[in-house]
Amino acid sequence: xxxxxxxxxxxxxxxxxxxxxxxxxxxxxxxxxxxxxxxxxxxxxxxxxxxxxxxxxxxxxxxxxxxxxxxxxxxxxxxxxxxxxxxx
Amino acid sequence: xxxxxxxxxxxxxxxxxxxxxxxxxxxxxxxxxxxxxxxxxxxxxxxxxxxxxxxxxxxxxxxxxxxxxxxxxxxxxxxxxxxxxxxxxxxxxxxxxxxxxxxxxxxxxxxxxxxxxxxxxxxxxxxxxxxxxxxxx
Amino acid sequence: xxxxxxxxxxxxxxxxxxxxxxxxxxxxxxxxxxxxxxxxxxxxxxxxxxxxxxxxxxxxxxxxxxxxxxxxxxxxxxxxxxxxxxxxxxxxxxxxxxxxxxxxxxxxxxxxxxxxxxxxxxxxxxxxxxxxxxxxxxxxxxxxxxxxxxxxxxxxxxxxxxxxxxxxxxxxxxxxxxxxxxxxxxxxxxxxxxxxxxxxx
Numbered sequence: 151x152x153x154x155x156x157x158x159x160x161x162x163x164x165x166x167x168x169x170x171x172x173x174x175x176x177x178x179x180x181x182x183x184x185x186x187x188x189x190x191x192x193x194x195x196x197x198x199x200x201x202x203x204x205x206x207x208x209x210x211x212x213x214x215x216x217x218x219x220x221x222x223x224x225x226x227x228x229x230x231x232x233x234x235x236x237x238x
Numbered sequence: 239x240x241x242x243x244x245x246x247x248x249x250x251x252x253x254x255x256x257x258x259x260x261x262x263x264x265x266x267x268x269x270x271x272x273x274x275x276x277x278x279x280x281x282x283x284x285x286x287x288x289x290x291x292x293x294x295x296x297x298x299x300x301x302x303x304x305x306x307x308x309x310x311x312x313x314x315x316x317x318x319x320x321x322x323x324x325x326x327x328x329x330x331x332x333x334x335x336x337x338x339x340x341x342x343x344x345x346x347x348x349x350x351x352x353x354x355x356x357x358x359x360x361x362x363x364x365x366x367x368x369x370x371x372x373x374x375x
Numbered sequence: 376x377x378x379x380x381x382x383x384x385x386x387x388x389x390x391x392x393x394x395x396x397x398x399x400x401x402x403x404x405x406x407x408x409x410x411x412x413x414x415x416x417x418x419x420x421x422x423x424x425x426x427x428x429x430x431x432x433x434x435x436x437x438x439x440x441x442x443x444x445x446x447x448x449x450x451x452x453x454x455x456x457x458x459x460x461x462x463x464x465x466x467x468x469x470x471x472x473x474x475x476x477x478x479x480x481x482x483x484x485x486x487x488x489x490x491x492x493x494x495x496x497x498x499x500x501x502x503x504x505x506x507x508x509x510x511x512x513x514x515x516x517x518x519x520x521x522x523x524x525x526x527x528x529x530x531x532x533x534x535x536x537x538x539x540x541x542x543x544x545x546x547x548x549x550x551x552x553x554x555x556x557x558x559x560x561x562x563x564x565x566x567x568x569x570x571x572x573x574x575x576x
């Protein structure tokens with residue numbers, strides 16, 4: 151069964167690499183902001199899978215902090231993009 | 239009993255990871271920012287939710303509330319992020335007009351007398367660098 | 376302030392204090408006395424320092440409708456993930472989308488926020504603009520095949536709004552306030568053009 155968990159991690163890594171392409175290539179800043187949010191989301195998912203694999207709960211605060219960071223970071227960055235474009 | 243729990247966790251994990259993967263594929267394949275928002279917010283959130291629920295099933299009872307809390311938090315904050323990004327995207331012309339079937343917001347803005355500033359149309363990915371809006375590389 | 380009003384104000388804030396306290400205890404992960412007492416103090420401090428205006432006065436939570444709302448939310452969550460995943464795989468870059476305008480009947484900040492959130496969670500729709508003053512949501516939807524799809528999604532959003540309104544016992548604005556004439560189509564008397572770009576939120 152733990153093999154399946156490792157497969158999950160593998161799938162998440164592939165997804166992360168695809169998002170990395172968007173992060174590098176995405177023509178606009180907004181695309182990059184979204185890609186970063188997605189990557190952090192996948193890091194949260196990967197941490198949860200890793201916790202199950204290793205049967206180790208010490209990474210629990212990491213999940214909370216990452217979730218908060220992703221949210222506040224994306225919102226702030228999007229606001230700054232809008233401000234820079236002179237839309238406000 | 240633990241076998242059943244492990245099977246449930248494995249199914250949830252794999253399904254969640256597949257949704258994350260398909261969300262990333264959508265992030266790559268869709269042509270404009272607002273469509274990518276669909277993939278990023280919906281598929282990724284669902285994938286994360288499934289994975290966190292799978293982890294909550296498998297971890298001892300102490301961890302489950304925190305995991306479910308994070309899942310709930312993501313569920314309710316992803317739409318907020320996507321609304322703000324979507325609004326900025328629309329106002330900075332990040333919408334691919336060729337794929338747009340109808341745009342009632344532009345119609346309404348035109349009717350109100352405050353049309354969205356159109357500067358030679360939108361930027362499909364190929365035409366980078368030609369649109370003066372694209373200062374934010 | 377009369378003691379009755381004061382007790383009513385405390386009662387208003389009680390759910391928030393309890394919720395914050397619960398969050399604190401869950402996040403610390405232990406039920407020791409320090410955590411419990413500290414959590415209570417922290418919750419009270421936060422609610423005292425950052426008082427929120429009382430939300431939805433006169434709201435009557437209807438558990439049956441709330442249950443239906445939650446059920447539909449769960450189903451929609453799964454459907455939306457599969458819809459987007461399928462659209463990504465099947466059509467990819469050729470996916471067509473549309474931006475539609477959904478007029479709302481609800482006129483309350485919290486409820487409109489809830490409707491916008493659940494609309495974004497629902498399959499195929501993402502809210503990109505909220506016109507609070509004129510009570511309209513602008514929703515970007517994909518995949519779109521023809522006008523029928525757009526109308527269907529618009530109807531789904533309005534059904535969602537109705538479900539949210541019913542679950543808190545919200546009564547629509549009495550006739551005469553939400554008049555059928557769209558106020559933005561009538562030029563205001565002082566001659567300034569209606570300003571959409573300055574809208575907040």
